[in-house]
Amino acid sequence: xxxxxxxxxxxxxxxxxxxxxxxxxxxxxxxxxxxxxxxxxxxxxxxxxxxxxxxxxxxxxxxxxxxxxxxxxxxxxxxxxxxxxxxxxxxxxxxxxxxxxxxxxxxxxxxxxxxxxxxxxxxxxxxxxxxxxxxxxxxxxxxxxxxxxxxxxxxxxxxxxxxxxxxxxxxxxxxxxxxxxxxxxxxxxxxxxxxxxxxxxxxxxxxxxxxxxxxxxxxxxxxxxxxxxxxxxxxxxxxxxxxxxxxxxxxxxxxxxxxxxxxxxxxxxxxxxxxxxxxxxxxxxxxxxxxxxxxxxxxxxxxxxxxxxxxxxxxx
Numbered sequence: 001x002x003x004x005x006x007x008x009x010x011x012x013x014x015x016x017x018x019x020x021x022x023x024x025x026x027x028x029x030x031x032x033x034x035x036x037x038x039x040x041x042x043x044x045x046x047x048x049x050x051x052x053x054x055x056x057x058x059x060x061x062x063x064x065x066x067x068x069x070x071x072x073x074x075x076x077x078x079x080x081x082x083x084x085x086x087x088x089x090x091x092x093x094x095x096x097x098x099x100x101x102x103x104x105x106x107x108x109x110x111x112x113x114x115x116x117x118x119x120x121x122x123x124x125x126x127x128x129x130x131x132x133x134x135x136x137x138x139x140x141x142x143x144x145x146x147x148x149x150x151x152x153x154x155x156x157x158x159x160x161x162x163x164x165x166x167x168x169x170x171x172x173x174x175x176x177x178x179x180x181x182x183x184x185x186x187x188x189x190x191x192x193x194x195x196x197x198x199x200x201x202x203x204x205x206x207x208x209x210x211x212x213x214x215x216x217x218x219x220x221x222x223x224x225x226x227x228x229x230x231x232x233x234x235x236x237x238x239x240x241x242x243x244x245x246x247x248x249x250x251x252x253x254x255x256x257x258x259x260x261x262x263x264x265x266x267x268x269x270x271x272x273x274x275x276x277x278x279x280x281x282x283x284x285x286x287x288x289x290x291x292x293x294x295x296x297x298x299x300x301x302x303x304x305x306x307x308x309x310x311x312x313x314x315x316x
Contacts, residue, residue, distance in 0.1 A: 001106075002037050003029040003114060005130075010123025012130070014114075020044060027099045027130045029114070031106050041100075049102050050091040063193075064200040070095040071204060073131075076193045077107045077138055078186060080145060085183045087190060092131060099127035101134075109134065109141045128207060132214055135194050139221050142187050142194075146228055149180050149187075153235055156180070160242050166250070173243045181236045188229040195222050260309050267301030 004020065005012040005027040015023055017040065030037065030049055038049050063074040071094040076087040090103040101110075113134060124130060156176050159169060198215050201207060207215060271294065 001031045002033065007124060012124060025098055026127050029110060030102045032104050045096065045098065047095055049100060064197060066204065073197050075197045076190055077109055078142060078145060078190045079105065079107055085186045087186060094127055097127055099130050109137050113137050128211055132211055135198055136218050138194055139218060142190055143225055145183065145187050146225065149184055149232055152176060152180050153239065156239055160239055170243050170247050177236055177239050184229055184232045184236065191222050191225055195219065264302060264305040264309065268298035271298050271301060
């Protein structure tokens with residue numbers, strides 16, 4: 001699918017493929033383009049879109065470069081789903097004052113940018129403005145995702161700080177914390193990649209003074225979000241360690257219960273063993289109260305230790 005935009009009084013306006021003969025496009029967004037759409041772009045603009053295999057398994061050092069007067073950028077954009085979050089790589093090519101973007105899936109950042117393109121607060125002058133604004137929208141999307149992580153960790157904290165945290169609840173908490181850590185790591189990697197892309201644009205010597213100032217503001221926003229991701233990482237570690245600590249306490253209670261029971265049952269076991277020996281003259285036969293005495297002694301040997309354990313609070 002192709003989304004073609006042109007400028008109209010400083011705002012992006014979507015046009016059809018037939019309108020390019022009369023109106024100069026400034027941004028062409030290709031979402032999983034078909035072979036027919038690729039051929040149309042090649043014939044209309046004498047430009048070949050990057051192939052899908054060129055978007056994957058690319059070295060990090062080869063993500064940003066300039067070739068034949070064209071700027072090539074490969075950036076990761078965050079895609080949050082119910083099953084989890086992941087990154088989708090997007091190829092940007094700036095050629096002949098037209099920004100080409102290619103990605104296999106439609107991303108929330110691009111959806112929001114296309115929806116609000118006509119009402120953009122600041123006038124757009126060229127394709128570089130579109131590219132910088134896309135990275136700015138990506139930073140805003142990362143900030144919104146961080147707020148969701150904050151909210152999720154807030155509910156997890158209330159669960160962890162409950163008076164009694166059972167093993168089942170602890171398992172749920174660990175799963176939620178792990179999911180938050182995964183999303184936080186994705187956001188941090190996404191911000192790092194965006195920082196590299198903006199830094200490359202600033203070094204390309206193609207940005208106007210206003211665009212340079214906007215790029216610097218974006219870099220400052222990334223720095224502030226980096227601090228938030230570091231704080232969230234520490235909070236995630238705290239919740240993880242606290243939950244594991246509660247699990248260890250619950251396990252220690254079980255081990256302590258078995259330890260107390262084994263110590264408390266040791267005296268009657270000893271008495272039963274002694275009375276079970278083969279004596280030459282069995283006390284039970286010589287003394288009519290032998291069995292009764294053995295039973296009373298065994299009960300007393302159990303009751304007294306458990307009464308002591310109860311007084312010390314070891315059975316709670």
